[in-house]
């Protein structure tokens with residue numbers, strides 16, 4: 434099976450082109466095996482590029498634990514670059530079918546024909562508690578108390594098709610060099626908190642200014658990652674609904690920066706960032 438490894442800000446996935454050949458029979462199992470950083474290729478998950486009857490192409494995303502997610506922000510930017518560079522869809526504006534519907538993607542192509550940056554219309558945020566889904570109250574739940582292992586966090590919940598919990602913290606909390614990484618310790622517990630029946634992606638955020646945040650993420654099904662695109666969009670929305678940040682936001686993630694804009698005009702969140710191909714290879718079936 435041929436594959437390409439790509440990343441958006443270090444959030445890395447294995448891409449398999451299934452547009453002209455059948456998809457792997459057990460993608461959940463393949464994702465677990467191929468994502469393993471010691472015994473596999475090493476990635477945060479697996480992305481299948483499939484034919485679509487409603488859009489130019491369809492994306493399916495599996496986390497490193499094999500669970501299928503509805504959407505992946507860094508993944509969709511890389512998928513758009515892949516289909517452009519590999520000649521599957523030679524368009525700079527394309528439509529991608531995902532678990533949260535068809536999304537529009539714009540490629541910025543430089544003078545040398547290289548994809549420089551990618552902007553995705555990530556659609557409107559989902560703010561109704563039962564649709565996120567969460568048992569927390571509010572539309573959306575804002576800084577609602579969630580207690581895990583005796584510690585209470587103020588959680589703002591937002592869905593971008595997939596569920597996110599946003600928690601504002603002091604800079605000390607985000608440090609990864611101290612023993613017992615707090616993001617991993619508390620993110621792993623919050624991921625499976627009973628308030629989130631489909632588990633949740635957890636983001637710890639420090640506000641620098643009304644237009645700038647630093648964040649680290651514990652992803653549902655993949656653990657610590659260097660960036661999360663849907664998560665950065667959720668952080669943009671959470672900042673507005675809690676009055677902490679503005680509608681245009683730059684998020685600094687461990688793997689680099691993303692630009693977000695929750696548009697007042699159409700209620701959609703726009704995400705702009707890079708997409709990089711690392712290498713291609715062959716995986717023994």
Ligand SMILES: N[C@@H](CCC[C@H](N)C(=O)O)C(=O)O
Pocket residue numbers: 444494496501502503504505506507508595596634652653654655658660661662663664
């Ligand atoms: N890294 C992604 C999100 C991938 C899916 C997520 N772990 C989930 O289960 O919802 C992104 O860039 O959005």
